[in-house]
Amino acid sequence: MTVKVASDWLNSCSGCEISIVDMGERLLDVLKVAQFVHLPALMDHKYFGQRGDGKHIDIPEADVGILSGGLRNKEHVEVAEAFRDKCKIIIALGTCATHGGIPTLANAYTNQEIFKRYYSTETTDRPEAFPDQGLPPLLEYCQALDEKIAVDIYLPGCPPHPDHVFAALVALVEGRQPKLPEKSVCDTCPTRREGKGSVKQIRRFLQAPEYGGAGEPLDRMRCLLEQGFLCMGPVTRAGCGGDGIVPRCVSARVPCRGCYGPVQPKGNQRLDMLNALASNGIAIESLPESASMLRFSGAHGRLKPAGAMK
Ligand code: SF4
Numbered sequence: 001m002t003v004k005v006a007s008d009w010l011n012s013c014s015g016c017e018i019s020i021v022d023m024g025e026r027l028l029d030v031l032k033v034a035q036f037v038h039l040p041a042l043m044d045h046k047y048f049g050q051r052g053d054g055k056h057i058d059i060p061e062a063d064v065g066i067l068s069g070g071l072r073n074k075e076h077v078e079v080a081e082a083f084r085d086k087c088k089i090i091i092a093l094g095t096c097a098t099h100g101g102i103p104t105l106a107n108a109y110t111n112q113e114i115f116k117r118y119y120s121t122e123t124t125d126r127p128e129a130f131p132d133q134g135l136p137p138l139l140e141y142c143q144a145l146d147e148k149i150a151v152d153i154y155l156p157g158c159p160p161h162p163d164h165v166f167a168a169l170v171a172l173v174e175g176r177q178p179k180l181p182e183k184s185v186c187d188t189c190p191t192r193r194e195g196k197g198s199v200k201q202i203r204r205f206l207q208a209p210e211y212g213g214a215g216e217p218l219d220r221m222r223c224l225l226e227q228g229f230l231c232m233g234p235v236t237r238a239g240c241g242g243d244g245i246v247p248r249c250v251s252a253r254v255p256c257r258g259c260y261g262p263v264q265p266k267g268n269q270r271l272d273m274l275n276a277l278a279s280n281g282i283a284i285e286s287l288p289e290s291a292s293m294l295r296f297s298g299a300h301g302r303l304k305p306a307g308a309m310k
């Protein structure tokens, strides 16, 4: 049996598509059982017919539709709806699709504020200079996929690990639900934990963590949060290490920034992290700000312009 797969990128940087390609030689195994019928990153299949003379977005029928990126303009919504119409199963690929991702940092501003900042200068105060001719109109905010269409499978990660993209496709070909990690990054982190940290203040990322040098095994280094670094591991879903599971940033001695989104799909990384800091005895007042805790998950109304938060 051949499974037809359609894939597209919406408000996406294409890193998620790189993850599909990064399956490497396993892609050859996938291609034995899956036929890609639409994948702009790798093949030339156009929205309005190959000669561009169609009137509506034309996505071929498929068993599985994979969409990366969130929704920032009306064309994204139109493509997402066409996928929902034509595909039996929809996979939200990557944290932009599942939780809005990095682009939702701009949700802290209105479109007008963004235009004014980027299309006006001290000498040219012309927010109306925003080039809107022939472009799809922007939505008010960047949204996750499931704010407009029903999603069947969530594959978070910025980008998702190719092991999990492969596992999800194999499971679907075999008629199973993919089983993905449901723990937190901390649950998969081998660093040494001693309980409540002796550090009471958040330390700047620019300071180096304490560890015994490049050759020291990770399980000898003390937990970065206990060292006072804002490590988002407690509130971030595991999986970035793929089947090897060890969190990628922490294995490079860098705090987790939260790129897999919340542990529970509807979790709020900012609220959960403020709780985690309090329970580690770290003063919330020592944070310069907290909005960036939502840098990967600002959709679903989590991050809004300051006026709208009141
Ligand atoms: S989740 Fe990350 S890699 Fe994927 S489209 Fe968004 S920014 Fe790019």
Ligand code: SF4
Pocket: 185, 186, 187, 189, 190, 191, 222, 223, 224, 225, 226, 231, 232, 233, 234, 247, 250, 255, 256
């Ligand atoms: S807070 Fe960071 S360093 Fe500490 S256990 Fe969690 S992921 Fe590892």
Ligand code: SF4
Pocket: 158, 185, 236, 237, 240, 241, 247, 248, 249, 250, 255, 256, 257, 258, 259, 260
């Ligand atoms: S450690 Fe955190 S930020 Fe780094 S890749 Fe993993 S989930 Fe993403």
